[in-house]
Amino acid sequence: MSTRTKAKVELYNGEPAIMINETPYPPMLITTRISDPEYLKRLGEAGLKIYFVVADTHWNRPGDDKNPSGLERTLADLELLLSAVPDAYVMLRLNVSPPPEWVNSHPEEMVTFSDGSHERTICTSVGNEPIDGMHSLCSEAWRRDGDAALAEYFDELEKSPYFDRIIGFFLCAGGTSEWYYPHGLVKSGGAYGDFSEPFRKEYEKYLRAKYGDEETLRRVWKRPDATFERPIIPEPSERQYIWEADDRIFAALRNWEVEGRTIGMKLDMEAKLPASIGVFLNANGYAHVADFFAAWHEATANTIVHFSRTLKNRYPDLLVGAFYGSLGCTEYFECSTATGTLTILDCGTVDFLAAPGVYNNREPGGVVAQREMQDSFRLRNMIYICEDDSRTHRCGPWMQREAMALYTLKDSLETLKRDFARNICEEIYGWWFDMGGDWYDDPHILALFKRQREIADFAYNIDRTKKNEIALIYDTQSVHHVSSPTNALVLDFYRTSDLHRIGAPVDWYFHDDMARPDMPDYKMYVMLNCYYLTDAERKAIFDKARKNGATVVWLYAPGFICPDANPVMDAENIANTVGMNIVMEAKTAFPYFHVDTSHPAMSLASATRRYGHIDRDVHSNIWITPTVLPPAYQNPVFYIDDPEVDILGRYSSNGKPALAVSYKHGFPSVYCTAKILRSELLASLAKWSGCHIYTSSDDVLYASENFVAIHASYDGKRVIHFKRPCSPFEVYERRYYGHNVTSIEVEMNLGETKMWSLMGAF
Numbered sequence: 001m002s003t004r005t006k007a008k009v010e011l012y013n014g015e016p017a018i019m020i021n022e023t024p025y026p027p028m029l030i031t032t033r034i035s036d037p038e039y040l041k042r043l044g045e046a047g048l049k050i051y052f053v054v055a056d057t058h059w060n061r062p063g064d065d066k067n068p069s070g071l072e073r074t075l076a077d078l079e080l081l082l083s084a085v086p087d088a089y090v091m092l093r094l095n096v097s098p099p100p101e102w103v104n105s106h107p108e109e110m111v112t113f114s115d116g117s118h119e120r121t122i123c124t125s126v127g128n129e130p131i132d133g134m135h136s137l138c139s140e141a142w143r144r145d146g147d148a149a150l151a152e153y154f155d156e157l158e159k160s161p162y163f164d165r166i167i168g169f170f171l172c173a174g175g176t177s178e179w180y181y182p183h184g185l186v187k188s189g190g191a192y193g194d195f196s197e198p199f200r201k202e203y204e205k206y207l208r209a210k211y212g213d214e215e216t217l218r219r220v221w222k223r224p225d226a227t228f229e230r231p232i233i234p235e236p237s238e239r240q241y242i243w244e245a246d247d248r249i250f251a252a253l254r255n256w257e258v259e260g261r262t263i264g265m266k267l268d269m270e271a272k273l274p275a276s277i278g279v280f281l282n283a284n285g286y287a288h289v290a291d292f293f294a295a296w297h298e299a300t301a302n303t304i305v306h307f308s309r310t311l312k313n314r315y316p317d318l319l320v321g322a323f324y325g326s327l328g329c330t331e332y333f334e335c336s337t338a339t340g341t342l343t344i345l346d347c348g349t350v351d352f353l354a355a356p357g358v359y360n361n362r363e364p365g366g367v368v369a370q371r372e373m374q375d376s377f378r379l380r381n382m383i384y385i386c387e388d389d390s391r392t393h394r395c396g397p398w399m400q401r402e403a404m405a406l407y408t409l410k411d412s413l414e415t416l417k418r419d420f421a422r423n424i425c426e427e428i429y430g431w432w433f434d435m436g437g438d439w440y441d442d443p444h445i446l447a448l449f450k451r452q453r454e455i456a457d458f459a460y461n462i463d464r465t466k467k468n469e470i471a472l473i474y475d476t477q478s479v480h481h482v483s484s485p486t487n488a489l490v491l492d493f494y495r496t497s498d499l500h501r502i503g504a505p506v507d508w509y510f511h512d513d514m515a516r517p518d519m520p521d522y523k524m525y526v527m528l529n530c531y532y533l534t535d536a537e538r539k540a541i542f543d544k545a546r547k548n549g550a551t552v553v554w555l556y557a558p559g560f561i562c563p564d565a566n567p568v569m570d571a572e573n574i575a576n577t578v579g580m581n582i583v584m585e586a587k588t589a590f591p592y593f594h595v596d597t598s599h600p601a602m603s604l605a606s607a608t609r610r611y612g613h614i615d616r617d618v619h620s621n622i623w624i625t626p627t628v629l630p631p632a633y634q635n636p637v638f639y640i641d642d643p644e645v646d647i648l649g650r651y652s653s654n655g656k657p658a659l660a661v662s663y664k665h666g667f668p669s670v671y672c673t674a675k676i677l678r679s680e681l682l683a684s685l686a687k688w689s690g691c692h693i694y695t696s697s698d699d700v701l702y703a704s705e706n707f708v709a710i711h712a713s714y715d716g717k718r719v720i721h722f723k724r725p726c727s728p729f730e731v732y733e734r735r736y737y738g739h740n741v742t743s744i745e746v747e748m749n750l751g752e753t754k755m756w757s758l759m760g761a762f
Helices: 037-045 070-084 100-104 140-157 197-211 214-221 236-242 244-261 287-314 341-345 374-379 398-403 409-426 443-460 477-481 484-497 511-515 535-548 571-578 679-688
Strands: 007-012 015-020 023-025 029-032 050-056 089-095 166-172 319-323 352-356 383-388 429-434 470-474 507-510 524-527 551-555 582-585 593-595 637-640 646-651 657-662 669-672 700-703 707-711 716-726 741-748 753-757
Touching: 007 319, 015 374, 015 383, 029 037, 037 070, 037 443, 050 070, 050 166, 070 089, 070 140, 140 197, 140 287, 166 287, 197 214, 197 287, 214 287, 236 244, 236 287, 244 484, 287 319, 287 341, 287 477, 341 352, 341 374, 374 383, 374 507, 383 409, 409 429, 409 443, 409 700, 409 707, 409 753, 443 753, 470 511, 507 511, 511 535, 524 535, 524 679, 535 551, 551 679, 571 582, 571 669, 593 657, 707 716
Parallel strands: 029 050, 029 429, 050 089, 089 166, 166 319, 319 352, 352 383, 383 429, 470 507, 470 524, 524 551, 551 669
Antiparallel strands: 007 015, 015 023, 582 637, 593 646, 637 657, 646 657, 657 669, 700 707, 707 753, 716 741
């Protein structure tokens, strides 16, 4: 059924944008309590025109004498919002979850453990009281009854005079509406899941699509009893690589000194387990474990695709999106909300995905890292939306404000500027999420929003085409082949600590996109967690790099797991990937190395710094702990043994090569045996590869062809170098920092944000 309002995502001045009735709307969205019409009016006057409004079906929230139904609440919110902001548009934050009565009456649709039991839990999108078990997030019965509930809901909502202000639907379900399971898959007594029929069907579908026939399945799994109809659910002992190997290493690193003086203490530094090789799943005999988790995540993604199709079939001219795809600040295995992203991106009925920013180091001087690879969205004419639940000095309780060090109005303004600069420069969307209902109700913050709307309107009406020179490449298949602490270090903490401090902007992709003809060419590709690579995937990377002789930087164990090789896991697989001979040692060691700064590829590095680990303070702003970082270690250990390569760095402990460059593949192939490279090493390699470096100040930097923004990490001067002569205009001070200049020197204080337009004043 058509509606008066039409909303879509389409290219506008070079990049995807939300278009409402053919008019672009920049990333100035908001979610807040629909309760105070005067506050809403002030937000509208500040330029905020797209609002997320909570929507529950009659099925999920039927209402009673004391509480309104979901539909009644939606209608009341729409009436209040549109009376305060008549030109507002609405994205329905649409809860598609079943009611608790439905869940409790359908035990066959619940997550089922090996002993036939279920796990009592609270799933907030279902209700605030415990349910007898968590419904499967891939239940066909839920999908069917959910469709009927949506039809009933929209049949009524369409009669509302406010319906023509609705531009789309944001699908919510699972824990905190974010499509995850609120309990684990292994009980304390040893029972494990999931043996439910809904998941069995999804698991079977996943395996048939991946392997084609059971002969191939049995060969890869090394299990002659494997079948599609009854796929193997891994036992807890087969899941030990997720945590146990690291836990043993942690214990040894922390307690080595007292082992011989403590009764009964026996440490295992090498963490040898049947189902793991160091921190990796042993793919020689346990490939079914990774497939189980991949299917677990894809099953949830398939339900999002299902409901998106239901809504797109009814409203083809409105937007549909969901929470999904967290590769930061997440649980990588049991939650089911990480690795099915590409299934959603390629389904054709989803316009956007969203997630809150990571909750690490958000305070002034820090960065709100993201959980997704947002440039993979751009290739598909989709948008990624950050839930900018940005706290302010007005927050309560006090711990929420204190944990993020937002003591003053200035702290609030500068961090809000920082996060807005990210959205504009990285070409993502964001909604301000006022969970308190008054976090932004300050005249200075509202004035800031008004200016930011002016900036956004200007930014969206000039050529927005991104022309960054560095691409960071991630892999979803590798996630379930390596331990949870390794995933967190590489996919989460590293993004918080270093990747915005290179001094140059970067783009973020899944490695699958390297084979796409429409993926832009870059001067440097950084392969962050590409531990699992097929021969075809590796070839696609080589072909992409050879096009323009781009540098490829490989970290730790690229291609270590190759399903086309024999053996599947071997140092030779890494050698074939990086173009240099590699030796593997199955032991635990420290990753520290020093570099040779005489080599031009290391021109911005330090000869005395110990590299190979995150040496910055990384801490949570929500879960108050001193640090979220594990000790620095690696197992297995790799080192380079090849006389034909240029050695750039050596292990501090034994002098063996740890960083080198090879040219055997027809492009500069840089291999680092550690899991991460500090920001100035990436900057050095980028500069050597011909990339422009804006600053070496170690600040948080966002930049595009039109804007450069700096969020200061310390007090003092820094120099900013521009790509070409320009007249940088600071958008908040409304003043020029020079005319026809190629660099400027700026004095800044810790936590301060400056954002320059390179396209003149406005």
